[in-house]
Amino acid sequence: MPSHLSADRPAAQPPGRGSVDALITQTRRLKGDVDAVRRDAQGDGSDGADPQGRWQRALYDLALHQLSDLDEHLAQLKEGPAPVVLGPAAATSAEPDRPAQESLLSRVGSAEWNLLTDGASWSGELYRILGRAPDTPPLTLDELPSVVLDEDRPKLTAMVTDCLVDAKPIDGEFRIVRPGGEIRTVHMMGEPVLDTDGSTAAMWAVLRDVSELRRSQRTVSETRDSLQRHRHRAQTERRIAVELQEAVLPPWRGSLRLPHQGPETLDLAGRYLPASASALIGGDWYDALEVADGETLFTVGGLTGHGPAVTSNMAMLLGALRGMAMAGTRPGRLMTLLNQLLDATVQPALGSAVCCRYRPETRTLVWAQAGRPAPLLYRNGTGRRLNAPHGVLLGATSGAAYGQAEETLEAGDLLLLHTEGLAPGGTAAVDRLLDLAPGFTGARTAQDCLRLVVEEFGETEREDDACVLVARVTS
Structure with a gap:
């Protein structure tokens, strides 16, 4: 698949603004509705220890995270392809601590690794995701595992190897460690870029910071498990009470x-x-x-x-x-x-x-x-x-x-x-x-x-x- 970063390849044309504007409007209206329901649920005075209430609030939060991501992606689609950062000099204006909501590509970065020159080019957002200063060189494929959590390095190595050797698409997640010690979860999707003779010349990828989304999903899973345990305990207690009642x-x-x-x-x-x-x-x-x-x-x-x-x-x-x-x-x-x-x-x-x-x-x-x-x-x-x-x-x-x-x-x-x-x-x-x-x-x-x-x-x-x-x- 042609690289979306290479300047000598034509970029895909964005869809009509009218249709995307309509989708953005619908998404934001739905976000407002979900947020209103969530606030009502939080303000009803229910006990915070109730597993059912915790599970419902976690689902609301997860839905809002996903709708926020959808809103950002639609905004990106409306604006068209993001500027390409071919090296550290072009990314000097990107500030690592800049609030994510200021970017149409919030929490989504892109990269291309050239196997022939061993060079790499990153978008500015990828620097922010990895917590690296914009004036540092982008990491090569050999250097990329250095920012990955130790136990996730084999997973990244397997994905990259399958892509470069067997031309398999990349679609997986791993955790990175930012310079301050913060651990973030990154989802990477990519494909090999084939040369005219069919050999792999480069690899491109889109990396998305999904930490908050995964955190919300874990919260939903944990509260669902807690709710199931609560229900099981209630069913057991009821069965014991019924048996005791019937006995006396x-x-x-x-x-x-x-x-x-x-x-x-x-x-x-x-x-x-x-x-x-x-x-x-x-x-x-x-x-x-x-x-x-x-x-x-x-x-x-x-x-x-x-x-x-x-x-x-x-x-x-x-x-x-x-x-x-x-x-x-x-x-x-x-x-x-x-x-x-x-x-x-x-x-x-x-x-x-x-x-x-x-x-x-x-x-x-x-x-x-x-x-x-x-x-x-x-x-x-x-x-x-x-x-x-x-x-x-x-x-x-x-x-x-x-x-x-x-x-x-x-x-x-x-x-x-x-x-x-x-x-x-x-x-x-x-x-x-x-x-x-x-x-x-x-x-x-x-x-x-x-x-x-x-x-x-x-x-x-x-x-x-x-x-x-x-x-x-x-x-």
Whole structure:
């Protein structure tokens, strides 16, 4: 391919200015749009430690680097071929430290090495790329490796040898060490210049400083890898939390007949409802079991937060609750002991719970609560919230005491217990639950009633996970 530096060869004519101007305008408009989006992303207050945010910002920076290079190359195309520097004297006006943005050939230099005379000619920009004074002679092909990083010299030697011996085009990168010790990455493209007899007479090359571009690409790669590790860790944590949750929550899904109760007196149904963001596995629970004297304990509750640590603490708390209930601990005292347990754990935690103990012989419900919505009682087509005894969040206050309340139930009564995630919104949400009373009246089982709740509030249409338990007095 003819040398683009030799004065005795005609230079290619530049394309029409109008078409290049249009491309430059489009490129600069796109740069402005990308930069505006990048500034918005940086100004949204997002956490700088977020891998997703770092990855997005790195991609914006890389896109801007590439668009800036495209803008410069189009400007060069518009202006036509750059002046040729045939020796050091012609490059005396080139200042090594001149800002790159002042040159249409910013970060792009060119050179030709004549094999017959062992001479070399460089463009002024190549001096700036290599950090060499413009009044020094250009390096010959034998001298060029002296500015290349030691481990990259074999790569440069192989590229030049393939070009000179086998007439292969050059297209590769290597790192150079500037006089001050700064390391830059240079991309070189070139071809041999053949003599009339087909032998290689010279080699020309275009050298481009791609340090910033490669740095941006490395940042994108590193942040992408960090994001992938973050996602993998989140998936692993979610899997552990799900497995732990499934291990401790009741295995039944739907109506439950307690095994040793004799004649059925309570119809129970419960459900765990995930959040819309499926990655959020929290510390909510529901449970029901037979305890001493034929009584039944049923409960809902939860710990604040998400992830394996919270689910693990939930498992510990639910295990303690079951053990104390089997030992005959009444609901108020049980809440006091659970509060002491959370207060004594190494990792501080906050929790809330409702604990109900039902005696079928007298249809008496004894219950206590710790910062949890009171159970809703439905009777004869209407619903109301039970008056809650005193109780603060578990783990909030050392030595807290918890009250206890009693309620006498009737056959056909329905109790609904739920965690906050089911219906956030305070009184309005409770009113929506109470409005389900007519539907509960026509339902035959607790599972039917639970289905009505899920249909009303959606199985996954919530910001946080939730648990619901329905207890229906059958006799």
